[in-house]
Amino acid sequence: MLLAIDVGNTNLVFALFDTSAGGGAAAQLKARWRIATDGRRTGDQYAVWLLQLLSIEGFDRSDITQIIFASVVPRADHNLTVLAEQYFGITPLIAGHGKAEWGFSIDVDQPSSLGADRALNVLAATELVGGDMIVVDFGTATKFEAVDFNGAYKGGIIAPGINLSLDALVGKTAKLPRIAIRAPDSASVIGRNTEDQMLIGVFWGYVAMMEGLIDRMKNEIGRPVKVVATGGLAILFDDNTRIFDVVDPDLTIRGLAILADRAGT
Numbered sequence: 001m002l003l004a005i006d007v008g009n010t011n012l013v014f015a016l017f018d019t020s021a022g023g024g025a026a027a028q029l030k031a032r033w034r035i036a037t038d039g040r041r042t043g044d045q046y047a048v049w050l051l052q053l054l055s056i057e058g059f060d061r062s063d064i065t066q067i068i069f070a071s072v073v074p075r076a077d078h079n080l081t082v083l084a085e086q087y088f089g090i091t092p093l094i095a096g097h098g099k100a101e102w103g104f105s106i107d108v109d110q111p112s113s114l115g116a117d118r119a120l121n122v123l124a125a126t127e128l129v130g131g132d133m134i135v136v137d138f139g140t141a142t143k144f145e146a147v148d149f150n151g152a153y154k155g156g157i158i159a160p161g162i163n164l165s166l167d168a169l170v171g172k173t174a175k176l177p178r179i180a181i182r183a184p185d186s187a188s189v190i191g192r193n194t195e196d197q198m199l200i201g202v203f204w205g206y207v208a209m210m211e212g213l214i215d216r217m218k219n220e221i222g223r224p225v226k227v228v229a230t231g232g233l234a235i236l237f238d239d240n241t242r243i244f245d246v247v248d249p250d251l252t253i254r255g256l257a258i259l260a261d262r263a264g265t
Contacts, residue, residue: 003015003066044082071095117137125246131149157213234249
């Protein structure tokens with residue numbers, strides 16, 4: 001089995017894939033666990049947490065034969081390597097390095113600046129969807145990636161994530177309350193109270209931003225484009241807009257499975 005770890009700015013996702021019937025896109029996602037990102041967390045602390053979860057789900061550490069991780073938090077890399085080597089006896093693959101190089105063209109001014117999560121989304125979308133694409137990932141930041149029909153990364157957009165926007169709104173005002181991100185109950189965009197007005201501004205404002213940016217990207221690309229969405233809020237937004245052609249909340253970790261399969265053991 002493959003243990004894939006996606007290290008984001010807010011959370012780490014640990015995903016367990018069954019590769020017995022085939023790796024890469026054919027690998028079956030068997031379990032997924034999430035923990036808050038903390039660069040100070042040691043390999044031993046990860047092990048205590050992860051080994052208990054494996055046991056609860058009926059797995060043993062010996063079931064894991066391959067480990068890969070992708071990280072946008074460099075401080076976590078050493079501790080995850082310790083976890084893999086000390087507790088599983090496996091030298092991990094690191095996405096974007098060595099045998100786990102991306103394998104596609106990064107056609108931008110600073111190729112090395114492309115984050116691992118963004119690269120994995122490009123790789124997975126190319127494998128699973130293909131053609132000219134815009135890949136949208138809802139995370140701490142919302143990223144829009146332009147991918148051409150050859151699978152080359154052509155550039156993109158980084159915007160504040162919706163929760164980050166809400167945090168700024170609440171944190172910089174004295175009286176506005178904390179609200180949960182959800183679709184408004186009414187289709188009206190004229191709120192009758194403070195909380196409704198905030199929700200309309202944050203939610204429908206974010207939908208309008210996405211639709212506007214994607215429309216501009218499509219016009220600039222000039223060819224038919226599929227829009228692929230991933231991240232925790234992708235399904236919520238998909239219920240309230242028609243801009244997405246494909247929604248896969250697990251696109252990033254599927255990218256890790258594909259990359260691990262290409263890299264081999």
